[in-house]
Amino acid sequence: MTETATARRSRITPEREAELYEAVLDLLREVGYDALTMDAVAARTRSSKATLYRQWGGKAELVAKAVRHNKPGSMLEGVDTGTLKGDLHALTRRSDDCEMEQNSALMRGLAMAMHANPDLLKAFREHLVEPEMVMFRAVLQRAIDRGEVRADNPAIDYVVHMMIGAFAARTLIDDQPPTQTFLLSYIDAVVLPALGVHTGRTSSAG
Amino acid sequence: MTETATARRSRITPEREAELYEAVLDLLREVGYDALTMDAVAARTRSSKATLYRQWGGKAELVAKAVRHNKPGSMLEGVDTGTLKGDLHALTRRSDDCEMEQNSALMRGLAMAMHANPDLLKAFREHLVEPEMVMFRAVLQRAIDRGEVRADNPAIDYVVHMMIGAFAARTLIDDQPPTQTFLLSYIDAVVLPALGVHTGRTSSAG
Known part of the structure; x- marks a missing residue:
């Protein structure tokens, strides 16, 4: 079970993960994808670049995950006004x-x-x-x-x-x-x- | 009239200018503004970076000029169908x-x-x-x-x-x-x- 142990060792908490994704989305809004660097993500979230690369593989994967994590702003639930x-x-x-x-x-x-x-x-x-x-x-x-x-x-x-x-x-x-x-x-x-x-x-x- | 002489020396022909703007617009479409470098413009147009900086000052000015040079695709002239x-x-x-x-x-x-x-x-x-x-x-x-x-x-x-x-x-x-x-x-x-x-x-x- 060495693999599981390694995965667990590098795993971050769901709260920390959500915090990271929020920071990535903020950076995307501020500077856009091209100008977004792993250095900036590391600095903004006070993580090491090594952790980011180990966890997500690279910028494209990290950004795609952050977009997936973004909740749609408006949900249908509870809306039914009759017109x-x-x-x-x-x-x-x-x-x-x-x-x-x-x-x-x-x-x-x-x-x-x-x-x-x-x-x-x-x-x-x-x-x-x-x-x-x-x-x-x-x-x-x-x-x-x-x-x-x-x-x-x-x-x-x-x-x-x-x-x-x-x-x-x-x-x-x-x-x-x-x-x-x-x-x-x-x-x-x-x-x-x-x-x-x-x-x-x-x-x-x- | 030293200034005029300098300006004339660094001036490029209107044809060459149009060619440069077209190349800048092509690069913008291909890679976007952030990833567009003066190196890439120089390489694509076979000019020196020094010329580009002397003529336009920098990337923002060059891109703005290229956008200004872009002709709108559809003009009203000749269109009047009655409906x-x-x-x-x-x-x-x-x-x-x-x-x-x-x-x-x-x-x-x-x-x-x-x-x-x-x-x-x-x-x-x-x-x-x-x-x-x-x-x-x-x-x-x-x-x-x-x-x-x-x-x-x-x-x-x-x-x-x-x-x-x-x-x-x-x-x-x-x-x-x-x-x-x-x-x-x-x-x-x-x-x-x-x-x-x-x-x-x-x-x-x-």
């Missing part, structure tokens, strides 16, 4: 502006690296994009079941593009981070009308 | 899939750097984002003038978010580059309905 507008607003309100800015920074920090590193792209998709897609699909299915949205509305396939796209484009276009206020207004102006859900508008009739 | 759908489709068709993938790669390559470098962000916004916004605004204004879109439709403010967002989200969500086919289908399913423009759909009635 699509209510559900989409409730989901948006579950991430505060600080979390949104953090996710936006993480997306920027990983954008380039994901395309060079299939493992990282897989981790990002599985742990950050797909939970969002599952959530939006569930909310839409309820709206279809209630008769709010037609099952053959072609915009159904693009709800995640609309939402993640607005999120990503906000910083580029307006030089401002995505906020709850922006996303709620975008949902009412774009997402619901595209899905054929007509909500009362406060703008004056033309 | 919003026709205009948006025509604009989309002016960039082929290769150009779209190049712009997508450039966006990824600059995403992180822009937030650390205000000059680069300014260059990116002024030379890549704003021409797109001006173009979409002109096309929308025509649609409003024709009575196709109501002037108070709240989606008008989000047309660029919808378009650039879908462009950026495509790779993240579907692991595929944005293509003409994808964007044309997204325009019909999302952009036009959000703007209250109802075009005939081929999907079966539910």
Whole structure:
């Protein structure tokens, strides 16, 4: 059982592991993947580089694990308001502006690296994009079941593009981070009308 | 006039300058801003690093100039089909899939750097984002003038978010580059309905 003994000797506690992943995600947001060094991770977490390499093998593995460890900000659990507008607003309100800015920074920090590193792209998709897609699909299915949205509305396939796209484009276009206020207004102006859900508008009739 | 003489001595031809900027943009697409080195630019363009530093001062200035030099892929000139759908489709068709993938790669390559470098962000916004916004605004204004879109439709403010967002989200969500086919289908399913423009759909009635 020499192997087990070695594994145990080099193993760190789950709390310490979580702390390390948080530090890696913070560094990714601050400097991005390319500029993130194992030296910086070691310094930030007061660990030795030898430990980091022994435990994770290298930067790509460590970053992919940290992304996998990141919990999606908004979960569906407990959200069921009875209307699509209510559900989409409730989901948006579950991430505060600080979390949104953090996710936006993480997306920027990983954008380039994901395309060079299939493992990282897989981790990002599985742990950050797909939970969002599952959530939006569930909310839409309820709206279809209630008769709010037609099952053959072609915009159904693009709800995640609309939402993640607005999120990503906000910083580029307006030089401002995505906020709850922006996303709620975008949902009412774009997402619901595209899905054929007509909500009362406060703008004056033309 | 010693200064002018010095400036002239170090000046490169406009053709050579264009060639250098193209090489810088190619490198940005391939490796991203952080991993782009002046050594790599020198090697790729067969120039000396001394020349590059003398001419541009440093990497940030060189990259910002290269971005400024990049021509927007789609210009409004010559596009006026008489319908919003026709205009948006025509604009989309002016960039082929290769150009779209190049712009997508450039966006990824600059995403992180822009937030650390205000000059680069300014260059990116002024030379890549704003021409797109001006173009979409002109096309929308025509649609409003024709009575196709109501002037108070709240989606008008989000047309660029919808378009650039879908462009950026495509790779993240579907692991595929944005293509003409994808964007044309997204325009019909999302952009036009959000703007209250109802075009005939081929999907079966539910």
